[in-house]
Each structure stands twice: as C-alpha cells, then as structure tokens.
Amino acid sequence: MTRTAVLSPVLSKEIRALLPFWGASVAAIAAALVWRESHLLDLGFFAYVVGSLAIGAQSVGQEYTYRTLPMLLSQPADRRRVYLLKFLVSAVMLLTLAALAGTVFADVWRQESARFSVAIWPVLCGLFLAPLFTMICRSSLAGMILSACVPALIWMVTLAIAWFWFGIETDRAANIILGRWTLGMILLCPLLGLLGWRRFTELEATEVASPALHLPRWLSSADGARGYSPLRALAAKEVHLQQLTFGVAGLYIIGWAISLLGQRYIPSWSTFPLGVVMLLYCMGLAIMIGALASAEERQHGTLDWQLLQPTPAWQQWMVKVGVALGLALLFGVGLPILLNQVTPLEGFRTIRMSGDLTVLIVLLTASSVYISSLSSSGVWAMAWSLPVGIGVALFIQTVSGALRWVTLKLAGPLMADIVTGAVAPSSADPADVIIFAARAFSLTLAPLLLWFGFVNHTSSERTVRPIFQQIASIAVLIMTGIILVGGVLAFCEVRSR
Amino acid sequence: MTNHAPAIEIHNLVCRYGHTDAVDGLNLRVAAGRCYGLFGRNGAGKTTTIKCLLNLIRPTSGETRVFGLDPVRDEVAVKSRVAYVPDLVAFYPWMTVEDTLGYFASFRRHWNTATEISLVKQFRLDPRQKTSHLSKGQRTQLALICAICPEPELLVLDEPTSGLDPIVRREFIQTVIGAYQDEDPGRRTVLVSTHLISEFEGLIDEFTIIDRGRNVLTLDADTARERYQKVHARFASDPGPLDLPGTRILCQRGREIEVIVNGNSAQVMEQLRARSPEALAIEALTLEEIFVSTLQPQEAGA
Numbered sequence: 001m002t003r004t005a006v007l008s009p010v011l012s013k014e015i016r017a018l019l020p021f022w023g024a025s026v027a028a029i030a031a032a033l034v035w036r037e038s039h040l041l042d043l044g045f046f047a048y049v050v051g052s053l054a055i056g057a058q059s060v061g062q063e064y065t066y067r068t069l070p071m072l073l074s075q076p077a078d079r080r081r082v083y084l085l086k087f088l089v090s091a092v093m094l095l096t097l098a099a100l101a102g103t104v105f106a107d108v109w110r111q112e113s114a115r116f117s118v119a120i121w122p123v124l125c126g127l128f129l130a131p132l133f134t135m136i137c138r139s140s141l142a143g144m145i146l147s148a149c150v151p152a153l154i155w156m157v158t159l160a161i162a163w164f165w166f167g168i169e170t171d172r173a174a175n176i177i178l179g180r181w182t183l184g185m186i187l188l189c190p191l192l193g194l195l196g197w198r199r200f201t202e203l204e205a206t207e208v209a210s211p212a213l214h215l216p217r218w219l220s221s222a223d224g225a226r227g228y229s230p231l232r233a234l235a236a237k238e239v240h241l242q243q244l245t246f247g248v249a250g251l252y253i254i255g256w257a258i259s260l261l262g263q264r265y266i267p268s269w270s271t272f273p274l275g276v277v278m279l280l281y282c283m284g285l286a287i288m289i290g291a292l293a294s295a296e297e298r299q300h301g302t303l304d305w306q307l308l309q310p311t312p313a314w315q316q317w318m319v320k321v322g323v324a325l326g327l328a329l330l331f332g333v334g335l336p337i338l339l340n341q342v343t344p345l346e347g348f349r350t351i352r353m354s355g356d357l358t359v360l361i362v363l364l365t366a367s368s369v370y371i372s373s374l375s376s377s378g379v380w381a382m383a384w385s386l387p388v389g390i391g392v393a394l395f396i397q398t399v400s401g402a403l404r405w406v407t408l409k410l411a412g413p414l415m416a417d418i419v420t421g422a423v424a425p426s427s428a429d430p431a432d433v434i435i436f437a438a439r440a441f442s443l444t445l446a447p448l449l450l451w452f453g454f455v456n457h458t459s460s461e462r463t464v465r466p467i468f469q470q471i472a473s474i475a476v477l478i479m480t481g482i483i484l485v486g487g488v489l490a491f492c493e494v495r496s497r
Numbered sequence: 498m499t500n501h502a503p504a505i506e507i508h509n510l511v512c513r514y515g516h517t518d519a520v521d522g523l524n525l526r527v528a529a530g531r532c533y534g535l536f537g538r539n540g541a542g543k544t545t546t547i548k549c550l551l552n553l554i555r556p557t558s559g560e561t562r563v564f565g566l567d568p569v570r571d572e573v574a575v576k577s578r579v580a581y582v583p584d585l586v587a588f589y590p591w592m593t594v595e596d597t598l599g600y601f602a603s604f605r606r607h608w609n610t611a612t613e614i615s616l617v618k619q620f621r622l623d624p625r626q627k628t629s630h631l632s633k634g635q636r637t638q639l640a641l642i643c644a645i646c647p648e649p650e651l652l653v654l655d656e657p658t659s660g661l662d663p664i665v666r667r668e669f670i671q672t673v674i675g676a677y678q679d680e681d682p683g684r685r686t687v688l689v690s691t692h693l694i695s696e697f698e699g700l701i702d703e704f705t706i707i708d709r710g711r712n713v714l715t716l717d718a719d720t721a722r723e724r725y726q727k728v729h730a731r732f733a734s735d736p737g738p739l740d741l742p743g744t745r746i747l748c749q750r751g752r753e754i755e756v757i758v759n760g761n762s763a764q765v766m767e768q769l770r771a772r773s774p775e776a777l778a779i780e781a782l783t784l785e786e787i788f789v790s791t792l793q794p795q796e797a798g799a
Contacts, residue, residue: 009600016591067587071640074551074583075604076576205553206514376590 010077014089017062018055021383022093025051026100028387031394033104040393041105046280047386048101052094052122053144054383056130059090060200061140065299065377070205083200087127087193094123117182124185125151128192135199140379141296142244145288149251155181156258230311231319238323241296245289249331252281256339282332286361289332290368291381293324294457299377307458317454321369328365333358359442366446366453367392373456374467395475399482407486418493419486437488441481448477502565504529504651504686505550510559512545512710519545520556521710527703529564529650530683532674534697534704534718535690536788542710543690544584547655550688551581563651577606580644584655586636590629594622594639598646605647616642616673620665633660641669645677652677654689658696670696694785701784706791714791722781724760725790729753730769731776739772741765745790757782757790 025047032044060083063069072082102119125147133150134143158181255277297303307313368385375381400420408416417423452470505527512520520542527533537543548554550561552568552575561568563575588597594617602608617624620638622631631639637660644652652674658666678685678700689697705715716724728744732752739746739754744765747755752775758765762779769777782790 009596009603013589013592013600017589062589066589067585068589070548070553070581070583070585071587071601073553074576074579074581075601076573076579077604078573202555204555205548 010082010085011089014059014086018058018090018093020380021051021054021058022097024384024387025055025097028390029097029100029104031387031390035394035397037397040390043386043390043393045101045105047390048097048105049122049148050144050383050386052097052126053130053147054126054140054379055090055093055097056126056128056147057134057140057143057379059086060131061134061143061379064134064138065140065379069203073203073205079201079203080197083197086131087197090131091127094126098123120182121151121185124182124189128189128196132192132196132199135196135203140377141288141292141382142247144379144382145244145248149248151185153251153255153258156255156262160258160262231315234311234316234319235323238293238320239327242289242292242323242327244292245285245327245331248281248285248288249335252285252331252335253339278336282336282357282361283364285332286328286364287368287385288378288382289324289328290365290370291372291375291378291385293320293369294372294453295375295381296372296378298375303457313458314454317457320457321450321453324369325362325365328361329358332361332365356439359439362446363442366449370449370453370456373453392478396478396482399479403482403486407490411490415490415493419490421485421489437481437485441478441485444481445474445477448474502529502562503527504531504564505533505688506560506562506565507546507550508560510546510549510561511557512542512549512554512559513557518710520549520559523559523707523710524712525705525715527686527688529686530678531702532678532687532689532697532700534694534701534784535688535707536692536694536704536784537690537707538792539692541707543707544655545710546707547581547653547688547690551576551579551653578650579653580647580649580651581653582637582640582644582655582657584659586633586640588628588631588636588639590627593625593627594631595624597628597639598624598643601643602646607647609646609648612648613642613646616645619668619672634662634665637661638665638669641673645673648677648680648685650684651686651688654687654691656691657689658691658693666693666696670700675700694788695783698784704784706788708792714787718784721784721787725782725787726758726762726779727755727782727786728758728762728765728769729755729776729778729780730772730774732772732774736772741768 028047028051029044032040032047058065063072073079098119101122105119129147129151130143132143133146134140137143137146294303297306307316367389368381371385371388372378372381375384404416404420407419414423452474455466455470503526505525507523507525510520510523510525511518519540523542523546525535525546535543535546545554549556549559550563550568552572555569564578566575568575589600592600598613598617602613616638620635620642622635622638622642628636628639637657641654641657644654654674658669661669674687674689678687687700689701691697694701701718703715703717704721706713727747730753732754735751736754739749741756743761744756744758747757749755756765766777766779
C-alpha cells in the first residue's frame with residue numbers, strides 16, 4: 001500500500017468528485033463545436049449553464065450526496081482550508097469551461113457587449129451562489145436550481161426597476177443592466193464567497209430535515225395516508241419527493257407576474273424573449289422532475305426498503321411515473337397554457353402551445369426518468385441529461401446522414417433529399433408526415449425508456465452489459481423510426497409519380 | 498495545561514432541534530486514559546452529544562471541552578487528537594480501500610502504517626476493492642482502521658460494532674480497542690456509545706446512562722458492579738410479602754424471591770437471613786442489566 005500519488009489525496013478527491021460534471025459539460029460543448037448546428041449550440045449552451053451550476057453545487061454537495069460530511073468535518077483540517085480547496089478546484093473547472101464556452105458560442109452571442117456577461121454569469125453563480133444554496137438547502141439539486149432561478153428573477157426585477165425609475169427602454173436597459181448586473185455580481189462575489197465560507201466554517205453534520213416546502217397535509221403527510229390505500233400513500237410520497245418542482249413552478253409564476261406587469265406598463269417589454277424563457281422552463285422542469293424520480297430515492301437510501309413493501313414493484317413504478325408525468329404535464333404544459341389563457345403575453349406568440357409541446361415534455365420526462373434510474377443522485381441525472389440529449393441528437397443526425405448516403409447511391413439525389421425530409425414529396429405535406437411520425441415515434445420511445453427505467457430502478461445491479469443492451473435497444477428503435485419516416489416520405493413521392 | 502485536563506468535559510449541554518430537546522442539560526466528565534461508555538436508548542441523545550463534542554453540531558447552550566480545548570474555537574487542535582467512527586459510515590464510492598486509507602492518512606501528521614497493514618489483513622479487506630462494493634460491516638471495519646491508525650488520544654466510537662459479525666465484533670473489541678488502549682494506557686481514551694453493552698463489558702471503566710438528553714446514572718464500572726447486585730433467596734415456605742426498603746423486587750414466585758439491591762446488599766442479606774432461607778445467593782449485575790434496570794424498572798419488575 002504505497003502512497004506515491006502525484007496529487008495529494010485531498011486534492012485528487014475534490015477533482016475526481018467534480019470531474020464527471022466537468023467532463024459531461026466539455027463533451028456537450030465540444031459536440032456543439034464539432035457539429036455547429038443552431039439547436040445543438042443551444043443545447044450545448046444549456047449544458048454549459050447546467051454543468052457550471054452542477055460543479056458549483058457539487059463542490060460542497062458531494063458530501064451530502066455521499067453522506068461523507070461527518071467524516072470530512074471530523075478530520076483535523078482547518079475548515080477554511082477545506083473550503084478554499086473546494087473553491088479553487090471548482091474555480092479552475094468553471095473558468096476552463098467558461099473559456100471553452102466563450103470560444104464555441106462566440107458566434108451565437110451576436111452582441112459583443114453581452115458576450116462576457118453571458119459567459120461569466122454561470123461561473124459566478126456556480127462559484128458563489130450554488131455552494132451557498134446547497135449548504136442552506138442541504139441538497140445539491142436544490143442548490144443548483146435555486147442558483148439559476150434566483151439571479152434570473154433578480155435580473156427581471158432589475159429590468160423592471162430600470163424602466164420604472166429611470167425610464168430606460170427594455171431592450172436598451174437589458175444591455176445596460178446586463179453589463180452593470182455582471183459588474184454588480186462581480187463586486188458582490190466577495191460577499192457571497194464570504195457568506196459561503198462562513199456557512200461552511202459553521203456547517204453542521206446533521207440529518208435534520210433541510211428547509212422544505214410544506215405540502216398540504218392531505219397530500220403529503222404519512223399520517224394522512226394511513227387511512228387510505230398504499231397507492232395513495234405512495235403517490236403522496238412521490239409528490240413530496242418532487243417538492244422542488246413546486247418551488248420552481250412558484251418561481252415561474254413570479255417571473256410571469258413580473259413579465260405581465262412589465263408588458264402592461266413598459267411598452268418595449270415585448271422584445272423580451274419570453275418564449276425562450278418559457279421553453280427553457282418547460283424543458284428544464286421536465287428534466288428535473290425525471291431526475292428527481294428515481295435517483296433521489298436512491299440517494300435518500302430508501303429505495304431498497306421501499307421496494308420491499310408488500311405492493312408490487314410495477315405498481316410502485318406506475319405511481320412514480322404517473323406522478324412524474326402528471327406533474328410535468330401539469331406544471332410544464334398546463335401552467336404556462338393556463339397563465340397564457342388568463343393574460344396572453346406578447347412573447348408567447350412565438351411558441352406553439354400544441355400537442356408537440358406535450359409530446360416533447362413526455363419524451364423529456366421519460367428520458368430523464370431513465371437516466372435517473374441509472375444515477376446515484378438527482379444532480380447527477382440532471383447534469384447528464386443534456387449531454388445525453390446532445391448525444392441522441394448527434395446519433396439521429398448520423399443515422400439520417402447514413403440513410404441519405406444509401407438512398408443517394410440507390411435512388412439518386414432527389415430521393416435522398418426526400419427521405420431525410422430536406423425536400424417535400426410531390427404530393428403530401430411532409431411537415432404533417434414528419435410531425436405524425438415524430439409523435440408516433442416519441443410515443444413508442446417513451447414507454448420503452450420507462451420500462452428500462454423500471455428494470456434499473458428495481459435492480460441494484462449496475463454492470464455495463466445490461467445498460468449497453470438497453471442503449472443498443474434504444475438506438476435500434478431510433479434508427480427504425482428514422483428509416484420508417486424516410487420510407488413513408490419515399491412512398492409518398494413514388495405514389496405521386 | 499491541557500495535559501492534565503480531562504479528555505472530555507461537558508457542562509449543562511442543551512441541543513434543540515425545533516421543539517425537540519435532543520440533549521437537555523447533560524453533564525459529563527471523562528478522565529484521560531479511561532474507556533468510557535455512553536449508554537442510552539434510541540433517541541436518548543448519544544449521537545447528538547458526540548456530534549456537539551466534535552463541532553459537527555452547534556449546541557443550543559452549554560459548554561463542551563476536549564482536553565480542555567473548545568471544539569469550536571480550537572477545532573483543528575481538538576480533531577488532531579481525536580478520531581471518530583460515526584454511526585452511519587460512508588465513503589466516496591469511487592475510492593478503493595487503499596485510496597480511502599490514503600485519503601484519511603493525508604489529514605494526519607502521524608499514521609501507523611504497520612497497524613494499517615495488520616488490520617487490513619486481520620479484517621480480510623481487499624485494498625483494491627472499491628468502497629461502493631463493501632458490505633456494511635466491511636465499511637465499519639474500514640472506518641475503524643481509519644480511526645485507529647492515526648493513534649489518537651481520544652477515540653470516539655458511535656455504535657462501532659453495528660453490522661459486524663460476532664467473530665469480528667469480539668475480535669475488534671478485544672484485540673483492536675483493547676490493544677489500542679493498552680499500548681499507552683494512561684493517555685489513550687475511548688468514548689463508546691453503544692447498545693451492545695454486554696460486548697464491551699470487560700472494557701468499560703466508567704459509564705453514563707442518559708435518557709431524554711439527561712444523565713440518569715454515572716458510575717465507575719467496578720463501583721456499579723459492587724452497588725448493583727442481584728440477591729436470590731429460596732425459603733422453606735412462602736414468606737409472604739417482604740418489606741425490603743431500598744430494593745427492587747425482580748420476581749417473587751411462591752418460595753423464591755429475586756431482588757436488586759443498590760448499595761445496601763449487606764442490610765438486605767441480613768434481613769433475608771433473619772427469615773432462615775434454604776438458599777441465599779448474591780451476584781453482581783452486568784452493565785447491561787444495570788442499564789435495563791435503570792431505564793426500565795417497571796418492565797424489568799414485571
């Protein structure tokens with residue numbers, strides 16, 4: 001047992017704990033750089049933000065995730081040094097990520113003045129806010145989500161104040177405030193860092209429940225469930241596991257209310273990209289709900305005895321999935337539609353509130369549930385969802401490319417364009433065909449993902465082979481879907497001739 | 498100055514979680530070189546007390562001292578002399594046994610590698626095995642190695658033998674903790690919180706029984722065995738109701754009676770002898786029996 005390591009064990013442990021999150025973000029950004037397609041760049045940027053926040057939250061949150069906080073804090077090391085080391089490791093990782101993101105997304109951030117701000121705010125939030133919120137909530141995932149939501153809300157409030165007090169137009173104010181806000185954040189960082197440092201030096205290794213949302217008693221309490229069926233008790237437990245969802249939905253309502261006021265009193269508010277914000281909220285919420293579903297139970301250490309309860313595992317899983325999908329549809333689709341019905345916001349015109357959004361939310365939730373079933377904590381599932389999403393998008397692109405190449409060789413360039421959806425068949429609306437096929441495909445893929453999720457959730461086995469088999473099955477289904485859509489489009493073309 | 502200070506001193510410790518008093522005015526004094534037992538039922542406040550001692554929880558009020566030092570103000574100095582095995586042992590899942598030992602060794606100035614090798618061998622742990630693949634008992638064994646190898650002056654064990662099989666448990670208590678203390682008897686102190694009192698019977702020098710966060714009984718183990726005794730008497734015929742002040746009747750069935758005495762054995766024996774019993778015997782209570790009779794007098798008497 002030799003101790004000849006290049007790095008000190010403490011330093012290498014910190015690096016090792018954050019490396020998967022850093023690696024996932026780098027992979028996502030690198031994939032976006034290689035393919036440089038607009039939707040992949042958007043996803044890559046989203047992965048950069050999520051990755052940065054995850055790194056910040058996990059720098060302290062890993063001790064909660066692995067339940068090692070008592071062991072760490074009982075070691076004879078100055079807590080200030082321990083925190084400083086965590087801070088430095090996450091700072092290096094976040095700054096390298098920011099440098100990479102700055103290079104890759106420079107073209108996307110057209111406004112040069114905004115580039116620095118957009119690149120740096122995930123770093124600031126990850127470095128100073130995420131650890132602080134993680135320690136306050138005693139949860140990495142809560143720390144990660146709050147460190148994204150709180151600055152966004154503060155930014156919106158600042159924007160409104162700029163107009164009310166100083167009468168600056170929203171789009172101009174946005175530019176001014178983004179710069180000032182970044183400057184303010186940079187100035188505020190030492191204070192936030194000090195708060196985080198102070199919090200860590202006084203951190204308690206306690207199992208006492210962290211600050212939590214209190215759901216209505218009939219919905220959440222175990223006492224209330226005693227008189228009901230076990231399925232109702234299970235549903236109440238699942239709802240409680242998802243309490244962060246209620247918090248995020250609440251923050252969305254606050255954001256929507258600010259936007260409503262802004263739209264009513266600030267003429268130029270309509271330029272604010274509300275549609276994008278809403279789409280990010282819907283997608284982020286679906287991913288978060290799925291991430292919480294299985295992994296959080298594993299992290300709490302309750303999974304095994306929960307599965308051993310005398311209720312069939314498939315019923316427990318159905319309740320879990322039902323609650324996850326129900327909440328995703330309720331808060332990810334129903335809430336935005338409801339709020340938009342009450343008072344339509346200008347920015348929502350760009351977003352089609354249709355069945356597509358519902359299908360997208362179902363698919364995202366199912367995918368996230370599947371990733372969650374393989375993860376040890378919600379923050380892991382959340383951080384890996386985006387790189388996996390980019391991987392799937394690239395796979396679809398590759399398969400489409402291969403299909404195009406084969407068709408080009410067999411039937412010429414026109415048919416190659418048609419089977420990949422680039423050119424419409426002579427008779428038939430390709431958009432309808434593609435939408436129908438995409439919906440049908442999603443509705444086939446979602447149950448498969450949920451089935452595999454069930455298999456993983458009920459098994460403690462984590463060997464590579466079954467996971468590889470699952471991934472291969474999903475890949476085969478995706479390939480089949482692409483080929484079928486291509487076949488349908490080709491059939492439309494042949495029939496029209 | 499700190500050399501002569503007791504290993505642990507607690508004055509009026511109060512620790513509240515919301516409306517619950519986990520510890521409610523606890524007092525404790527552990528002299529250096531002793532093996533001290535902290536006994537109590539589930540939720541009695543043992544773990545909270547230990548966590549307050551190690552600055553893992555801030556007490557609501559009261560004072561704690563470890564070797565005369567304040568665990569909050571002199572945190573590093575205190576922890577340099579202390580090793581702790583928590584009730585819930587957890588390690589970083591990607592580390593192997595060897596990595597974990599290296600990781601914890603890096604925090605210490607002193608680490609006995611020979612002890613480490615010997616204990617790893619004794620517990621049959623594979624140094625290359627990942628900690629995520631260890632059983633609960635193996636994780637506890639690893640935590641114990643991590644605690645013993647720095648040879649601390651104070652070893653704090655919170656339910657250290659839970660999850661260990663009986664052979665390893667006995668081996669651990671006798672050869673590991675016993676040997677650890679024997680190597681430097683006047684200096685090395687052990688504070689052990691456990692339910693398995695009988696396992697530590699021969700090792701405990703002094704103990705405190707706590708209930709609902711308060712001291713119920715603090716005694717030297719030998720004194721406790723002298724004071725708490727069980728007297729068994731058999732008479733030729735039913736003696737009828739006996740008036741034995743200062744005792745607790747464990748059972749009285751026909752001609753036989755069994756009572757627990759608390760420091761008044763001579764007086765009770767005298768009273769019983771006066772009734773000419775056929776047989777009269779006295780034996781010391783075990784620490785576990787003292788614990789049960791202290792906390793559950795009604796049930797024990799039933």
